[in-house]
Amino acid sequence: MIVTEFYNTRKDGVNLYKTYSDKNVYIHKIGTEEEYSEAIDIEGSGFEYEETNKEIVDEPLNLELYD
Amino acid sequence: MAKNDNIQDLLIDVADAIRAKKGSTSLINPQDFADEIKNIESGTWDELKRVQKKDVNFYDYDGSILYSYTTEQAIAMSELPPFVSHENLTQTAWNHTLTEVREMARQCGHASVGAIFTTTDGFTYIYCVLTDTLDVSIGLDTWGKGEVSVDWGDGNVEQNSITSGVAFTHTYAKNGRYTIKINSISGTAIFNGVTPNDVVKGVHIGNMSQASANNLPNALFFTSTVLNNNGSVNYGGWINIPTSVSSIRFKGFGKGITYSPSCTNIVCISANGLKEFVNNGACSSFNNNFCLEYIYGETPMVAWGISWSPTLRYVQNPIGTEIPDGCFSYSKSLTEFKSPDVTRVGAQAFSYSGIKVLDMSACTSVPTLSNANAFLNTSLTEIRVPMALVDEWKAATNWSTYADYIVGY
Numbered sequence: 001m002i003v004t005e006f007y008n009t010r011k012d013g014v015n016l017y018k019t020y021s022d023k024n025v026y027i028h029k030i031g032t033e034e035e036y037s038e039a040i041d042i043e044g045s046g047f048e049y050e051e052t053n054k055e056i057v058d059e060p061l062n063l064e065l066y067d
Numbered sequence: 068m069a070k071n072d073n074i075q076d077l078l079i080d081v082a083d084a085i086r087a088k089k090g091s092t093s094l095i096n097p098q099d100f101a102d103e104i105k106n107i108e109s110g111t112w113d114e115l116k117r118v119q120k121k122d123v124n125f126y127d128y129d130g131s132i133l134y135s136y137t138t139e140q141a142i143a144m145s146e147l148p149p150f151v152s153h154e155n156l157t158q159t160a161w162n163h164t165l166t167e168v169r170e171m172a173r174q175c176g177h178a179s180v181g182a183i184f185t186t187t188d189g190f191t192y193i194y195c196v197l198t199d200t201l202d203v204s205i206g207l208d209t210w211g212k213g214e215v216s217v218d219w220g221d222g223n224v225e226q227n228s229i230t231s232g233v234a235f236t237h238t239y240a241k242n243g244r245y246t247i248k249i250n251s252i253s254g255t256a257i258f259n260g261v262t263p264n265d266v267v268k269g270v271h272i273g274n275m276s277q278a279s280a281n282n283l284p285n286a287l288f289f290t291s292t293v294l295n296n297n298g299s300v301n302y303g304g305w306i307n308i309p310t311s312v313s314s315i316r317f318k319g320f321g322k323g324i325t326y327s328p329s330c331t332n333i334v335c336i337s338a339n340g341l342k343e344f345v346n347n348g349a350c351s352s353f354n355n356n357f358c359l360e361y362i363y364g365e366t367p368m369v370a371w372g373i374s375w376s377p378t379l380r381y382v383q384n385p386i387g388t389e390i391p392d393g394c395f396s397y398s399k400s401l402t403e404f405k406s407p408d409v410t411r412v413g414a415q416a417f418s419y420s421g422i423k424v425l426d427m428s429a430c431t432s433v434p435t436l437s438n439a440n441a442f443l444n445t446s447l448t449e450i451r452v453p454m455a456l457v458d459e460w461k462a463a464t465n466w467s468t469y470a471d472y473i474v475g476y
Contacts, residue, residue: 007468010467010468010470010471011471012470012471014467014470016467016468029464034435034464035435035437036436036437036438036464036465037414037437037438038438038439038440038465039464039465040439040464040465040468041464042462042467045462047464
């Protein structure tokens with residue numbers, strides 16, 4: 001399911017909203033070829049998203065050190 | 068230089084004379100000359116004293132300096148110094164262009180430039196200086212049955228058939244400088260290194276099928292010329308570079324990394340002593356380089372490819388149509404980055420890096436920013452974008468989070 005929630009308010013007063021999938025898949029911005037793991041948009045942007053079947057792979061934040 | 072049996076006595080006499088003149092026994096000690104005496108006896112004194120190191124140095128195949136310049140002199144250079152040649156070797160190029168040398172001098176205040184040679188007969192040459200040891204062992208392997216001859220450079224030649232890993236060993240009669248010539252008659256031999264490797268001042272791989280990247284002599288990369296177009300480091304996957312290696316330059320791996328199609332599957336170089344990497348060509352990854360400071364030449368950007376390079380501070384020519392996920396993540400010394408024209412910036416592309424100024428002014432459209440965490444935990448202060456795209460950029464998905472930093476450029 002696509003989830004959209006309030007993210008924060010910029011210094012200029014513009015509200016930002018975050019959209020993501022609760023199934024941990026990339027989301028596709030409808031009408032474009034753009035895909036996001038999370039999408040933060042300004043209030044009233046009008047962008048709509050749908051889930052893809054591409055799972056978001058956890059990023060290796062802590063790589064092992066190599067010999 | 069020929070060995071001079073009287074030189075030690077001469078130096079001691081000189082030291083005694085200076086001491087007597089000074090009227091002191093503490094100022095001059097004949098032992099102070101021990102290293103010089105050893106170098107003279109081994110025939111390396113002339114080369115050690117040939118050219119004094121300055122800011123910008125041009126190196127020969129053995130690590131000796133051919134030409135040296137101050138930073139100011141290098142910046143003012145109008146042409147590179149003339150080529151040199153040696154027995155069995157023909158210089159084909161310097162491993163930096165004039166533009167690169169001047170740029171390095173300007174940006175870094177120093178530069179190291181190596182001569183690129185090819186062997187004139189296609190054989191493999193190992194250049195040794197023996198001072199403390201007389202025993203040398205050369206590791207060879209083969210694909211299938213091989214036939215190899217080794218000319219030790221002191222009049223002794225041996226030829227053997229090999230079917231698997233073997234060490235050719237030799238004990239020299241005296242210290243000195245030797246050129247060992249290896250001919251892989253069958254063309255199937257694999258160079259596996261020299262023991263002890265600290266005697267090696269350079270290796271040119273000739274007609275062998277490949278060189279083992281895991282056991283290269285420490286001196287192999289003194290000039291980056293040692294694996295030239297005659298050779299091939301035919302390894303995929305990981306290459307572990309000895310920590311003594313501080314620089315890999317143009318054609319440092321010759322066909323191996325830079326040009327050989329057989330090596331495009333190299334995915335990562337793990338080189339904890341590396342301070343610069345030039346013209347990496349097909350090589351795709353530098354992560355976990357804890358000394359790497361500069362990457363010159365075309366540098367493909369791949370996912371997590373240049374991440375965890377905490378000392379990296381300059382990437383001259385990144386190439387690609389996107390800055391992939393995690394590409395520069397955790398590269399904490401990378402404070403500025405100029406991007407080529409890309410269509411996408413991946414998640415965590417610069418997360419936990421030192422990025423402060425990101426120059427995206429080469430972009431012809433607003434690239435997709437996959438996730439705002441591309442700049443997570445950074446001190447980003449400025450994103451330079453084309454003047455005509457400022458408003459569109461500030462309103463774009465995820466870029467909108469960084470609207471305060473987006474400036475026309």
